Amino acid sequence: MYIFQYREKAPTKDIFSRRIRTICNRGDVEPIRLHDLRHSHVALLINQREDHTTIKERLGHASIKTTIDVYGHLFPNKQRETADRLDDLFLAIGHFVDI
Numbered sequence: 001m002y003i004f005q006y007r008e009k010a011p012t013k014d015i016f017s018r019r020i021r022t023i024c025n026r027g028d029v030e031p032i033r034l035h036d037l038r039h040s041h042v043a044l045l046i047n048q049r050e051d052h053t054t055i056k057e058r059l060g061h062a063s064i065k066t067t068i069d070v071y072g073h074l075f076p077n078k079q080r081e082t083a084d085r086l087d088d089l090f091l092a093i094g095h096f097v098d099i
Contacts, residue, residue, distance in 0.1 A: 046074045 056067040
């Protein structure tokens with residue numbers, strides 16, 4: 001099934017809304033607005049640790065700043081991960097240097 005398949009021109013918001021409502025009703029699922037689907041799509045990409053630039057390109061943003069400003073709160077905080085890598089580095093150095 002292709003929700004976004006079209007031949008000559010892109011579907012309008014109304015056509016999309018009708019189509020998504022029909023599909024959701026078949027599966028007994030609550031319909032979602034196009035804009036909400038866009039945000040859910042980004043949230044899933046972020047959860048899969050997709051690259052910022054790839055997400056920016058998929059959304060058609062001219063600047064990575066727009067992507068970060070809108071979706072930055074969804075990106076995982078990397079402070080703990082960075083601190084853990086530094087700890088590992090210092091432990092490795094400690095094995096070679098008599099402290």
